[in-house]
Structures are given as structure tokens and as C-alpha cells.
Amino acid sequence: MIRHDDRVTSPSLPRAYGFAPARGAGAVVEDVDGNAFLDFNAAIAVCSTGHAHPRVVEAIKEQAEKLLHYSASDFFLPIYAETCSRLDDIAPMTGPTRSFLTNSGTEAVEAAIKLARHHSGRPYVLAFFGGFHGRSYGSLSLTASKSVYRAHFGPLLPGVVHAPFGDEDPDLDFIRNHLFKRLVKPDEIAAVVVEPIQGEGGYVIPPDGWLPKLRDLCSQHRILLVADEVQSGMGRTGKMWAVEHWGVEPDIVVAGKGLASGMPLGAMMARGKLMTWPMGAHGSTYGGNPVSCAAALATIDLIEKELIANTVDAGDQLIAGLRELASRQPLIDEVRGLGLMIGIEFGSDDVADAVEIASFRQGLLTLRCGEKTIRMSPPLVVSAAQVRSGLRIFDEACRQVAERGPEAFVRYIGEHEAGPDVPEGA
Numbered sequence: 001m002i003r004h005d006d007r008v009t010s011p012s013l014p015r016a017y018g019f020a021p022a023r024g025a026g027a028v029v030e031d032v033d034g035n036a037f038l039d040f041n042a043a044i045a046v047c048s049t050g051h052a053h054p055r056v057v058e059a060i061k062e063q064a065e066k067l068l069h070y071s072a073s074d075f076f077l078p079i080y081a082e083t084c085s086r087l088d089d090i091a092p093m094t095g096p097t098r099s100f101l102t103n104s105g106t107e108a109v110e111a112a113i114k115l116a117r118h119h120s121g122r123p124y125v126l127a128f129f130g131g132f133h134g135r136s137y138g139s140l141s142l143t144a145s146k147s148v149y150r151a152h153f154g155p156l157l158p159g160v161v162h163a164p165f166g167d168e169d170p171d172l173d174f175i176r177n178h179l180f181k182r183l184v185k186p187d188e189i190a191a192v193v194v195e196p197i198q199g200e201g202g203y204v205i206p207p208d209g210w211l212p213k214l215r216d217l218c219s220q221h222r223i224l225l226v227a228d229e230v231q232s233g234m235g236r237t238g239k240m241w242a243v244e245h246w247g248v249e250p251d252i253v254v255a256g257k258g259l260a261s262g263m264p265l266g267a268m269m270a271r272g273k274l275m276t277w278p279m280g281a282h283g284s285t286y287g288g289n290p291v292s293c294a295a296a297l298a299t300i301d302l303i304e305k306e307l308i309a310n311t312v313d314a315g316d317q318l319i320a321g322l323r324e325l326a327s328r329q330p331l332i333d334e335v336r337g338l339g340l341m342i343g344i345e346f347g348s349d350d351v352a353d354a355v356e357i358a359s360f361r362q363g364l365l366t367l368r369c370g371e372k373t374i375r376m377s378p379p380l381v382v383s384a385a386q387v388r389s390g391l392r393i394f395d396e397a398c399r400q401v402a403e404r405g406p407e408a409f410v411r412y413i414g415e416h417e418a419g420p421d422v423p424e425g426a
């Protein structure tokens with residue numbers, strides 16, 4: 001099967017390891033050979049309500065029987081507006097919001113860049129080193145987590161500048177004293193686009209005052225603050241949006257991944273008064289497809305009413321268990337996380353790679369991110385017993401790598417051995 005895939009699919013796809021899923025339920029997913037895995041990836045923070053949650057599946061079936069598609073760009077699709085209303089209910093800003101729905105995270109980031117430029121009339125956008133915002137040209141121009149994503153695709157979007165994230169510039173000195181003074185005047189910057197917790201860049205949490213300082217800086221210069229919550233949103237961190245941990249209100253929020261439990265849907269939510277672009281300025285044939293919207297409505301209900309509470313409990317349990325493991329396992333340098341968005345940093349990329357592979361071989365799916373970190377982003381339905389099993393397997397994987405050395409866990413994908421530069425998902 002992998003050999004066949006290897007012949008017909010684009011070789012650019014960043015495959016992590018030889019896992020070929022066939023079906024899933026909750027936090028368990030089965031491969032094509034019938035092996036069951038505990039899924040601490042949730043298909044990269046996408047299957048928020050778990051695999052095939054019955055209420056989401058029911059909503060999808062019901063909508064599919066009624067209407068598979070009609071473009072909300074050209075006509076009035078009731079379920080599109082209903083989804084925008086539900087997003088307005090849960091938006092992390094006071095006052096009314098409006099939303100533009102897309103098929104993916106990257107398209108929602110594109111929409112945010114376009115709206116910010118259109119509304120402000122300013123050309124520049126500021127993003128952060130270590131950030132990941134997608135792979136289409138606009139979002140790729142913001143992405144600065146690994147150079148392989150950008151290599152040989154230039155020139156990228158003009159007018160994008162980058163600054164250090166979080167701990168690397170706790171008081172925003174670089175932006176104030178270098179960027180504003182030497183490169184770009186603040187009144188030429190339309191938007192600052194930031195992941196409240198960096199995802200693909202390593203599950204990096206900024207120090208406590210950092211996002212509020214960024215909010216103040218943006219307000220001072222009338223720069224729009226765009227929170228890219230594609231990975232950190234939809235309850236993943238134990239609050240609906242990660243910015244809520246710091247009481248920060250963005251002007252625009254970008255959502256995707258967990259929004260519709262695996263159906264393709266993204267959203268660019270903005271304060272209503274920013275949506276000054278005229279009819280025809282932006283649209284999409286499929287964005288806000290009714291089946292994806294039905295999945296999103298069921299997902300939002302589940303997360304709001306049931307799963308945030310479980311995320312807090314399961315997240316506390318998983319972080320505590322990993323910290324206990326780190327206290328006796330010298331391979332682990334740091335465990336950091338909020339809710340079920342958890343990074344485990346190792347001493348080197350070799351060791352992190354090896355632990356990921358050793359976990360996979362024993363039935364636990366995890367994924368690398370950053371330079372030497374493994375991320376855990378289980379479905380928000382994960383149970384206490386599943387957390388205990390995941391911890392036991394991860395402990396054993398670390399023990400095996402410590403005992404046999406990282407070279408004993410080579411990553412084979414079909415006939416290829418993945419090179420050290422190969423990124424894994426996003």
C-alpha cells in the first residue's frame with residue numbers, strides 16, 4: 001500500500017512514519033492491517049471530538065441527505081449564517097463579529113491578510129520566527145518555522161516582516177527599537193499575526209505578560225492583532241481560545257483544524273466594524289460548505305457543553321504524568337503545555353525522532369514539532385484510562401531509546417528513510 005502511495009502521490013507530502021489509518025472511534029484509530037493505536041495526534045489537532053463522534057456523524061448524515069452543496073458566496077445559505085452566528089457566540093472579543101468561512105486554515109489566514117490590508121490601507125504584516133500559518137503564498141510568507149517550507153518558492157509576498165517570539169523578546173524591544181526605527185514605521189503595518197501558542201514551531205508558550213504587551217502595542221499604533229488559533233483554538237488548551245488564558249482580545253481570529261471535527265472548514269472571524277470590504281472583494285466556491293457547517297455546529301456544541309471540562313482534567317493528568325516521567329527520565333528536558341496541547345522537549349532531534357518511532361511501534365501516535373520536541377494533542381474526549389495507557393507506552397518508549405540508543409529506531413517510510421530535514425505535518 002505504501003509502495004503504491006509512493007508512486008502516485010506528491011513526494012512533497014511530509015510523512016511522519018508508516019501509519020495508514022482505516023477507521024477510528026474516539027481516541028483510538030485502527031490501521032489498514034487492523035492494528036489499534038491510541039491517537040495522541042487527533043489527526044494533528046483536527047479530530048477534536050474524537051474519531052467519528054456519533055453526534056457529529058449524525059449531523060453530517062442529516063445535512064448530506066438534505067443538501068450537499070450550494071455556494072454561500074453567491075447565494076444565501078442558512079447554515080452558513082448559522083455557523084457564523086455560533087462563532088460570534090464563542091468569539092473571544094466583545095462586540096459583534098462577522099465571519100468568512102473557508103475550506104482550510106491557510107485560506108482563513110489569507111482572508112485575514114487581505115481584510116487587514118483592505119481595511120487599514122496599510123501594506124505591511126508582522127509575524128514571528130517559529131510561527132506556522134500555512135503553505136499558500138500569503139500564509140507561507142508569514143510562516144517562519146522551518147526554511148524547507150519556503151525554500152525555492154520565492155519571491156514570497158512583499159511587505160512581510162518577522163520578529164522574535166515570546167521568551168526571545170519578552171518586552172518587545174526588537175519590534176519597538178529595531179523594527180519600528182530601522183525598517184517599518186508602525187503606521188505602515190496593517191496587522192500583527194501571531195499564534196498565541198506556537199504549534200508546528202514546537203508547542204511554545206509565551207511568558208505570561210507577552211501577549212497583553214503585544215495587544216497594547218497594536219492598540220497604540222492602530223495595528224490589527226490577528227490571533228492564528230488554527231491549532232490552539234476550539235477548546236484544545238482548556239479554554240475555547242488560547243488567547244483567553246491571558247485575557248487578550250484580538251481583532252481577528254483565524255480558526256480551522258478542530259472546528260468541524262475533521263470536515264474541511266476554516267473561519268476568519270473579525271470585529272464587525274472591520275468588515276468594510278465591499279461585495280465581491282472576497283469569496284470562495286466551497287468555503288462554508290453546508291456539510292462542514294453541520295459538523296462545525298455539532299462540534300461547537302460538544303466542545304462548549306462537555307469537552308472543555310474533560311480537556312482541563314485530562315490535560316492536567318497528562319502533564320502531571322509527563323512531568324513525573326521527566327523527573328526520572330534524563331532524555332526529557334522539558335514538559336510544557338496547556339490543556340491537551342502538550343510539548344515534550346528532548347536533548348536532541350535524534351532522540352525526539354527515536355521516541356516518536358518507538359511510541360508508534362508500541363501503539364501510541366505522537367508527532368514531532370519544533371527542533372527537538374514531540375507534541376501530544378489527543379482528541380478532547382480522551383479518557384483518564386487512555387491517558388494512563390498513553391503515559392505507560394511513552395515511558396516504555398523513552399526507556400527503550402535510553403537503553404538501545406536513538407540509532408536503533410530508524411524511521412522507514414516504505415522504501416525511504418526520511419532525512420533529518422523532513423518536517424512532519426503542521
Ligand SMILES: Cc1ncc(COP(=O)(O)O)c(C=O)c1O
Pocket residue numbers: 104105106107109132133134135195199200228229230231232256257425426
Ligand atoms: C497555526 C496554524 N495556522 C495555519 C495552519 C494551516 O492550516 P491548513 O493546513 O488547514 O491550511 C496550521 C496547520 O497546518 C496551523 O497549525
